[in-house]
Amino acid sequence: MVRGRTRYVCAECGAVHPGWMGRCPECGAWNTIEEESVTTEDSRSMASVTGVASAPRPVTEGAGEAPERLATGLAEFDRVLGGGIVPGSITLVGGDPGIGKSTLMLQVSYRVAREGGRVLYVSGEESFSQARMRADRLGALDANLLLYTETSMDAVAAQIEKGDWRLVVADSIQSMHTPSMPSAPGSVGQVRECAAEYLRLAKGMQAPVMLVGHVTKDGVIAGPRLLEHMVDTVLYFEGEGRQSLRILRAVKNRFGSTNEIGVFEMRETGLHEVLDPSALFLGERPKGVSGSAVLPGMEGTRPVLVEVQALVGESHAGSPRRAVSGVNPGRVSLLLAVLEKRAGLRLCDRDVFVNVAGGVKVDEPAADLAVALAVASSCLERPVREGMAAFGEVGLAGEVRAVDAARQRAAEAAKFGFESCMLPRGSAADVPPGAGAVTVARLTEAIRLGLEGQGAEKDNQ
Numbered sequence: 001m002v003r004g005r006t007r008y009v010c011a012e013c014g015a016v017h018p019g020w021m022g023r024c025p026e027c028g029a030w031n032t033i034e035e036e037s038v039t040t041e042d043s044r045s046m047a048s049v050t051g052v053a054s055a056p057r058p059v060t061e062g063a064g065e066a067p068e069r070l071a072t073g074l075a076e077f078d079r080v081l082g083g084g085i086v087p088g089s090i091t092l093v094g095g096d097p098g099i100g101k102s103t104l105m106l107q108v109s110y111r112v113a114r115e116g117g118r119v120l121y122v123s124g125e126e127s128f129s130q131a132r133m134r135a136d137r138l139g140a141l142d143a144n145l146l147l148y149t150e151t152s153m154d155a156v157a158a159q160i161e162k163g164d165w166r167l168v169v170a171d172s173i174q175s176m177h178t179p180s181m182p183s184a185p186g187s188v189g190q191v192r193e194c195a196a197e198y199l200r201l202a203k204g205m206q207a208p209v210m211l212v213g214h215v216t217k218d219g220v221i222a223g224p225r226l227l228e229h230m231v232d233t234v235l236y237f238e239g240e241g242r243q244s245l246r247i248l249r250a251v252k253n254r255f256g257s258t259n260e261i262g263v264f265e266m267r268e269t270g271l272h273e274v275l276d277p278s279a280l281f282l283g284e285r286p287k288g289v290s291g292s293a294v295l296p297g298m299e300g301t302r303p304v305l306v307e308v309q310a311l312v313g314e315s316h317a318g319s320p321r322r323a324v325s326g327v328n329p330g331r332v333s334l335l336l337a338v339l340e341k342r343a344g345l346r347l348c349d350r351d352v353f354v355n356v357a358g359g360v361k362v363d364e365p366a367a368d369l370a371v372a373l374a375v376a377s378s379c380l381e382r383p384v385r386e387g388m389a390a391f392g393e394v395g396l397a398g399e400v401r402a403v404d405a406a407r408q409r410a411a412e413a414a415k416f417g418f419e420s421c422m423l424p425r426g427s428a429a430d431v432p433p434g435a436g437a438v439t440v441a442r443l444t445e446a447i448r449l450g451l452e453g454q455g456a457e458k459d460n461q
């Protein structure tokens with residue numbers, strides 16, 4: 001059915017509304033509704049999206065078969081995807097401009113090309129010589145890697161359909177345009193239509209497609225958020241903390257977990273994998289200073305040591321400040337209340353800042369003990385015991401509760417020279433003797449044993 005009418009789309013969340021509104025009722029954003037005239041074919045059936053007619057099939061068909069994956073050999077990248085790129089999948093790689101998305105995509109493309117797969121790299125933002133120069137600098141020259149500087153979706157579609165591609169990269173989706181939409185490249189309609197076209201091509205050709213998308217904070221240009229529900233996998237490439245550190249994170253993954261992170265360092269010669277992130281995250285940790293605790297956290301299947309920092313100070317404002325980054329602020333509020341009520345620390349009228357060094361985000365209950373120790377350490381001006389790491393969940397009654405992966409966490413701490421690791425008594429059975437375990441059942445016990453300056457006899461077991 002051909003529609004010739006106007007519709008109103010939110011640039012923030014992509015919701016379609018019958019008329020213009022100041023505020024999107026779907027996501028609550030202000031001034032994000034854009035007018036858009038629709039002249040394209042209605043594409044509600046899957047066949048029109050994928051180009052392949054669909055029929056009902058038994059759910060048992062092909063059950064138990066893991067999707068075949070294309071491993072790029074860039075281990076940090078493959079792991080975030082769940083073991084490589086799934087054929088016919090469509091992945092969005094989002095991130096701030098200049099963070100290194102093109103560099104990452106070019107390095108991935110080169111690795112696929114080097115193994116004999118033909119790669120189509122559609123570059124809509126750089127000239128051929130610019131893109132080639134970058135490839136040259138990265139040592140990513142291979143005849144199987146074809147650079148195509150084009151922004152017209154029709155031309156790109158024709159190329160994709162013509163060739164037998166192992167991988168297609170569209171850098172960026174915002175630079176593409178299709179004549180079926182009257183609006184400018186980068187507008188909501190253009191981005192959505194072009195992404196839908198790539199989706200159709202990916203599913204039809206069984207070639208995986210990677211869409212690069214710039215994130216814009218103000219939402220003026222249609223951002224990748226609009227595309228999140230259309231694609232199979234959403235990766236965000238972020239740089240925080242150390243200037244050269246880059247973290248690749250899956251926020252949606254139809255073919256794997258979203259817990260894994262990939263860590264890279266941006267150097268002159270491109271992105272280098274950081275296979276041992278613990279060493280990097282702890283590199284600048286101050287010693288003998290109060291307010292710092294080391295957490296053996298789990299990032300997906302991998303243990304990673306991170307430093308939790310806290311600063312507790314006199315408040316000069318009417319209501320004390322609480323600023324938290326890297327951990328859940330609600331969780332920190334709860335821990336402050338428990339520290340106050342169960343461990344007798346005075347915090348209610350003091351400013352509290354909590355931060356995870358290195359720009360890492362920790363979102364697991366096992367972080368509680370390290371956060372609580374860092375806060376207690378700063379509050380009491382007593383450093384956490386030298387050479388001690390800590391993990392465990394803290395309950396409202398001030399109890400320290402068992403968490404998963406205790407063995408891997410304690411082993412990672414030992415690997416990095418931590419002589420002792422404070423952990424919940426309930427997890428003690430999972431940790432081999434000799435791992436330097438200091439087991440605790442109560443927060444008060446943890447503070448007594450974990451901070452310098454008071455009785456610190458090890459729990460022998």
Ligand code: TYD
Nearest residue numbers: 097098099100101102103266267268269270
């Ligand atoms: P780029 O991949 O162009 O970012 P994006 O596609 O996300 O906009 O990378 C941009 C920055 O990375 C640029 O400022 C230069 C830097 N860079 C390096 O430090 N080393 C390198 O080898 C390359 C290719 C880029």
Ligand code: MG
Nearest residue numbers: 101102125171
């Ligand atoms: Mg780029």
